[in-house]
Amino acid sequence: MVSTRRNRGRKGQELIEFSLTALLLAGLLVSSFVVGMNLIRSIQVNQACRDVANMYIHGADFSTYPMQQLTQRLATGLGLQIGTAFTGNSATNTSNQGNVLVTLSRVMYIGATTDPNCASVGASHCTNANSFVFTQRIQFGNGTLANTKPSTLGNPSAAATSTAGVIANPVTDAGAKLPAGAQGSFGHLWGTPLQDGQICYVVEFYAQSPDLNLGSFLGGGVYARSFF
Amino acid sequence: MPKQRSRSRQRGVSLVLAGLSLTFIVPAVGLMIDVSVLYSVRARFQAAVDGAALAAARALNLGQSTTAQAAAAQSNAVNWFYANFPTGSWGTSGTNMSAGTVNVFDDANNPHVRNVTVTASTRVPTYFMAWFGATSTPLSATGNASRRDVVVMMVLDRSGSMGASCSDMLTAAKLFTGQFAAGRDQIGLVSFSDNVYIHSSPTTNFQSVLGYKNNLGTGNGAIDTIVCKGGTSTAQAISVAYNELYRANLPGALNVLMFETDGLPNTLTLNFWDSASSTTGLKAASACTDKNGKKLSQGGFATAATLPSWTTGQTLSSGSYFGNIPAGMVGGIYSDDPGGNNQFQVLFKYWTTSTSNSFGSSTFVASTAATGCNFGGGKTYTPPPTDINWFPVKDVWGNKLSPGYLPVTLSSGKVVANSYTSYHNAVLNATDNAAYQARTNATVPAYFFGIGLGGTSTNPPDYVLMQRMANDPNGDNYNSPPLYGACSQEANCATYGAQPQGTFIFSANTSSLSQAFLSVSSQVLRLSK
Numbered sequence: 001m002v003s004t005r006r007n008r009g010r011k012g013q014e015l016i017e018f019s020l021t022a023l024l025l026a027g028l029l030v031s032s033f034v035v036g037m038n039l040i041r042s043i044q045v046n047q048a049c050r051d052v053a054n055m056y057i058h059g060a061d062f063s064t065y066p067m068q069q070l071t072q073r074l075a076t077g078l079g080l081q082i083g084t085a086f087t088g089n090s091a092t093n094t095s096n097q098g099n100v101l102v103t104l105s106r107v108m109y110i111g112a113t114t115d116p117n118c119a120s121v122g123a124s125h126c127t128n129a130n131s132f133v134f135t136q137r138i139q140f141g142n143g144t145l146a147n148t149k150p151s152t153l154g155n156p157s158a159a160a161t162s163t164a165g166v167i168a169n170p171v172t173d174a175g176a177k178l179p180a181g182a183q184g185s186f187g188h189l190w191g192t193p194l195q196d197g198q199i200c201y202v203v204e205f206y207a208q209s210p211d212l213n214l215g216s217f218l219g220g221g222v223y224a225r226s227f228f
Numbered sequence: 229m230p231k232q233r234s235r236s237r238q239r240g241v242s243l244v245l246a247g248l249s250l251t252f253i254v255p256a257v258g259l260m261i262d263v264s265v266l267y268s269v270r271a272r273f274q275a276a277v278d279g280a281a282l283a284a285a286r287a288l289n290l291g292q293s294t295t296a297q298a299a300a301a302q303s304n305a306v307n308w309f310y311a312n313f314p315t316g317s318w319g320t321s322g323t324n325m326s327a328g329t330v331n332v333f334d335d336a337n338n339p340h341v342r343n344v345t346v347t348a349s350t351r352v353p354t355y356f357m358a359w360f361g362a363t364s365t366p367l368s369a370t371g372n373a374s375r376r377d378v379v380v381m382m383v384l385d386r387s388g389s390m391g392a393s394c395s396d397m398l399t400a401a402k403l404f405t406g407q408f409a410a411g412r413d414q415i416g417l418v419s420f421s422d423n424v425y426i427h428s429s430p431t432t433n434f435q436s437v438l439g440y441k442n443n444l445g446t447g448n449g450a451i452d453t454i455v456c457k458g459g460t461s462t463a464q465a466i467s468v469a470y471n472e473l474y475r476a477n478l479p480g481a482l483n484v485l486m487f488e489t490d491g492l493p494n495t496l497t498l499n500f501w502d503s504a505s506s507t508t509g510l511k512a513a514s515a516c517t518d519k520n521g522k523k524l525s526q527g528g529f530a531t532a533a534t535l536p537s538w539t540t541g542q543t544l545s546s547g548s549y550f551g552n553i554p555a556g557m558v559g560g561i562y563s564d565d566p567g568g569n570n571q572f573q574v575l576f577k578y579w580t581t582s583t584s585n586s587f588g589s590s591t592f593v594a595s596t597a598a599t600g601c602n603f604g605g606g607k608t609y610t611p612p613p614t615d616i617n618w619f620p621v622k623d624v625w626g627n628k629l630s631p632g633y634l635p636v637t638l639s640s641g642k643v644v645a646n647s648y649t650s651y652h653n654a655v656l657n658a659t660d661n662a663a664y665q666a667r668t669n670a671t672v673p674a675y676f677f678g679i680g681l682g683g684t685s686t687n688p689p690d691y692v693l694m695q696r697m698a699n700d701p702n703g704d705n706y707n708s709p710p711l712y713g714a715c716s717q718e719a720n721c722a723t724y725g726a727q728p729q730g731t732f733i734f735s736a737n738t739s740s741l742s743q744a745f746l747s748v749s750s751q752v753l754r755l756s757k
Contacts, residue, residue, distance in 0.1 A: 017242035024246065025253070032257045039264035043271045050275035057282055059754055061702070088714045089702065115443045116403050120742030160708030168708045171743060189311040192303055195290070196443050197407070199750065200311075224272075227311045228279045 038222065041078070041209060046224045048074045049205040052102065053226035057201045062104050062138050063089040063164040071140075075100055078207045080141050091136075091165030094143025101145040103204040105153050106136035107178065107186065110171055111196025118196075121171050132186050133176040135199070138165040149206040149223055153186060154179035189227070201228040258356020266365055269318045269352045274369045276312035277325075277348050281371035283308035284330055284344040285757050288375045289409040292435075292444055297409055302327035305346050321364065323350040340377040340481040342412070345370060376756045377481040378413040379430050381469040382438075385489040386456040387421040389685040394456035396738040397488060397681070399441070400745040401451045404486065406442030407749035410435045414481075416472050417450055420465030421458030422495055422560060423578050427451075430476045459562045462493035463655070464578065466662035467550065467625035474549035474672050482756045483674040484730075485666055486748060487697070489689055490681040492565055493659040494652070496623045497578040500557040500616070501535055502642075508535075508557060509642070514615040516601040523600065532556070538598045542579045549669070553579075553624050559598075561619065563651050565687040570648035572609040572616075574598075578624075611646045618642035619651060623658050627665065632657030633696060633720055656693055663697035667727045675728040675755065677748045683737040691734065692721045698730035699723045706733050706744070 051074050052062070060067050068082045068090075081098030094101070110117050110128045118126035134156040139146075159175030160168040170176040178186060187193070194200070208221040287304035291297040309325050316323075325348035335341035349368035384401060386394065405415055414430035417438050427450040428437050439449030466485065473483045500509035508529045510516055515523060518536050522528025529535065541555035560575035576597070602614040609616070621629050621643060629643050630636035634653035637644045643654050666674040678698045680689030691704075691712040701723040704710035711734055715721040723729070731751055735744040 014242060017246075021242055021246035024250075028253065028257060032260065035261060036264055039261070039268050042268045043264075046268065046271035046275060050271070050278060053275070054278065054282070057286075057754070058757065059751075087716065111443060116406065116441060117743075117746065119441070120400070120403055120746055121739065125739075162703070162705040162708070162710060164702055164705050166705035168706050169740070169743070190307050191310055192307050194307075197746065197750070199286075200308075226275050226279060227308060228282050 038209060041207065042222045042224070044075070044078065045205050045207050045222045048078070049203050049224040049226050052104070052205070053201060053203040053228040056104055056203060057228045061089070061164065062102075062140070063091040065090070068093060068140050071102060075102075075205075075207070080207075082140055089162070089164040090140075091138045091161065091163060092143075093140040094146075096140075096142050098142045099145075099210065100205070100207045101139065101141040101143065101149070103146075103151045103202075103206075104136070104138040104165075105134055105151070105202040105204075106199060107132050107153065107202060108135045108170060108199045109133075109194040109196060115196035117171050125172050127172050127174050128170065128177050132178045132183055132194075133167070133170040134159065134178065135167050135170045135176070136165045137161065137167070145206055145208060148208065149221060151204055152182065152225065153202060153204075154182040202226070203228070255356065255360070258359075262354045262357050262365075265318070265355070266352050266367070269320065269350075270367055270369070272318065273313060273348070273350065273367060274371070276309050277346050277369040277371035278373075279312050279371075280305040280309035280325070280330075280348075281344050281346040281373035282757060284332070284346060285342075285373035285375040286753065288332070288342055288344075289407060289413065289753055292410050294409075294411050297412065298332040299327075301332050301344055302330040305330040305344070309346070309348060319353040320350040320367075321353070324348065335374065338480040340478055341374050342377075343372065343374045345372050373757060377478070378408060378415075378484060378752060378756050379473060379476055379478050379481045380408070380413070380415045380484045380486050380752065381430060381472050382415065382417045383465050383469045383485060383487040384417065384419045384451075384454065385421075385460065385462075385491070385681075386419045386454050386458075387460045387489075387491065388457050389460075389491050390456035390681075391684060393490065393681060393684050393738045393741070394454065396741050397456075398451050398454060400742040401488075402439045402441040402446070403742050404745040404749050405434055405438050405451070406440040406444075406446075407746065407753065408434070410440075414476065414478075416469075416476075418465055418469040418472070419454050420461050420468075421456070422461055422562060422575050423458070424461060424465050424468045426468065426472065427453075429472045459495045459575070460489065460491055460493050461495035461497065461560060461578070462489060463623060463627045463658040463662040464495075464497050464560075464625060466659065466666065467627060470662070470666040470669075470674060471544065471549050473666075473674055474669070475545060475547040477547060477672065479672050482752070483672055484752050485663070485674050485676045486679075486752075487663075487676065488679040488681065488745075490684040492687045492690060493655045494565055495560050495562045495575065496619075496627075496629070496655050496658055497553075497558065497560045497625070498620055499554070499624050500559075500620070501532065502620065503532065506531065509618045509620065509645070510615055511613075511617040514601070514617075516615055517599050521599075536597060536599060539576050539578065549672075550625055558624060561616075561651070563648065563655060565685070566652065567686055569608070570611070572611065572613060572648075572651070573607070574601075574603040574609070611648050611651075613645055616645045618645050619654065625662065627658040627661040629654035629658050633660045633693060656690065660693055660696050663699075667699060673728055675752070676730040677752065678730070678732045679741070679744045679748060680732065680734045681738065681741055682734060689734070691732070692718050694732040694734075695721050695723070698732040699727050700730060700732045702731075704734060706740075706747070707736055711736070 079099030
């Protein structure tokens with residue numbers, strides 16, 4: 001009788017031990033999976049960002065559908081959507097769903113009023129002297145992601161821009177300037193200040209990861225940017 | 229009792245086993261995470277090195293000597309590397325990347341290419357493997373980039389319509405030359421109005437020969453000597469400029485024609501003797517006489533030996549793409565721009581070796597060699613002309629008057645001379661074809677960049693013609709609102725994916741002309757990487 005009671009008391013002990021162990025292992029497994037997948041995604045986003053930057057600096061026109069489609073292929077698995085095919089140029093193709101937003105910026109430094117860029121328009125007309133200006137801005141993918149992760153460069157405000165994203169008058173159009181905050185942060189990137197006319201090609205890639213979201217532990221997105 | 233003891237010993241076995249297995253699982257998971265972090269850092273690190281290499285190659289035009297350019301490249305590489313990969317990124321330590329790890333050297337196989345190799349190293353921290361004594365992992369990356377030397381022939385319009393804008397054009401041209409690598413890149417200059425003048429073949433000494441302006445200084449040269457007068461012999465100018473690129477014979481470099489104009493082409497240099505059929509382009513009733521004093525109606529102009537020398541011919545320099553222009557019945561035909569009197573004028577001095585640049589119609593037409601002809605001395609023709617029966621289908625440079633961009637009326641394989649519109653279209657066609665020939669040459673293919681200047685005449689440059697010449701599929705990126713659409717949306721526009729793609733920029737007025745020149749230099753430098 002005593003033995004039976006003892007046996008009954010041990011019933012479920014293995015189950016409890018297994019549950020405790022499984023809980024530990026499952027947590028380890030899930031977190032390893034999520035961290036690992038996020039790291040893999042980070043590698044992929046960085047690679048895609050780098051590849052796009054490399055093509056951008058070599059003259060590829062990402063305001064065209066073929067180049068946006070190529071980016072989509074580079075970002076396979078990340079969920080970049082660019083909508084239906086279009087002809088010509090679309091520098092702001094952001095009315096799409098999906099998990100990725102790609103932002104390409106060509107930024108130039110306009111030097112002092114005596115430097116060539118200001119001299120080319122006349123010093124008195126050189127609105128953007130001693131400033132970083134956008135000379136091109138292209139964005140495609142899911143535009144709403146800019147609310148989650150806006151471009152670190154800000155946006156050209158009301159500058160006259162073509163369908164290819166080219167700013168018509170970067171030296172004289174005040175709307176071409178990087179916002180005040182970005183002027184400082186972008187300027188601080190450079191150990192040696194840029195000279196008049198020097199150009200930096202910036203590609204920003206943001207991929208949200210709703211499938212790999214562990215709340216505040218992992219923020220649910222991967223961001224990469226390349227300065228070429 | 230033993231059974232009971234055995235069972236009590238089994239208590240917690242699962243936990244013990246799990247604990248034991250964790251000693252293997254946790255390091256394995258840790259290793260996976262550390263390796264993943266390493267790969268992530270490596271991707272970021274490699275991107276930074278690539279960016280540094282490309283930025284270095286891009287800076288090889290900064291400086292007045294090749295030594296200074298190499299220093300600028302090294303400085304740029306360091307700048308770009310740390311912009312992409314700041315010290316301490318991802319917890320890295322001991323990052324080694326400095327000017328000393330940036331190597332600038334000439335390519336062993338192509339003397340017109342300079343290479344940049346950037347090497348960087350760092351140590352990536354480990355988070356789990358540190359428990360086993362491995363606190364960091366060494367990581368290194370190498371990036372390569374190259375820059376082709378640039379060979380540019382500038383083709384500048386010094387026709388009379390440039391007028392007050394001439395000085396703006398000269399300023400812009402000097403800003404343009406100031407952007408290139410002195411001592412490595414080569415720039416030459418052709419200016420044109422009714423005729424063509426070669427100021428300089430491509431030279432590495434372009435800053436002192438042509439003049440320049442940049443943020444390091446300024447200097448005067450041939451550009452400053454240009455005076456604007458006369459018509460617009462665009463096709464010939466492009467051919468002559470391309471011939472200089474061809475003579476330079478640097479297929480390993482980036483060959484560029486940089487063209488600026490403020491109007492429509494209106495002049496061609498033509499040979500009115502058809503050697504294939506031994507016939508002249510004269511009317512039967514023409515009063516022109518040959519070497520023997522005979523008119524066509526008198527049996528004159530029967531053989532090449534009897535041809536009068538309206539012009540003396542032009543011997544081209546060695547290594548030319550084009551053959552010499554023969555002496556004979558050769559001259560320029562100028563036509564009014566649309567909206568004018570729809571008249572022609574015969575010009576004789578299609579080529580000049582004068583350095584005075586005092587060109588103008590009165591100089592060109594003063595030929596006494598066209599004996600008996602009812603032209604010369606500034607006389608104009610209202611079609612149909614008195615002497616001329618037809619225009620050849622190619623100019624002396626082989627540029628096709630037809631077929632091409634716009635319709636031209638032909639008769640017996642020749643361009644009719646009694647239609648102003650037909651000839652005007654033919655001039656535009658030949659100009660288009662001159663750029664086409666330059667782009668498609670198998671030995672020295674050239675990129676064509678065109679700048680159109682508005683606001684100086686009632687006939688600004690033809691957007692579609694310029695898009696075709698530059699092989700630019702894009703619409704207007706430089707004016708707001710845009711003045712023209714993408715080539716695919718414009719009538720008679722055509723571009724070719726397999727040919728070098730340049731750019732056409734329309735500067736609506738002189739105030740944005742320098743910006744247009746700088747935009748072209750920026751794009752050329754971008755292509756040179």
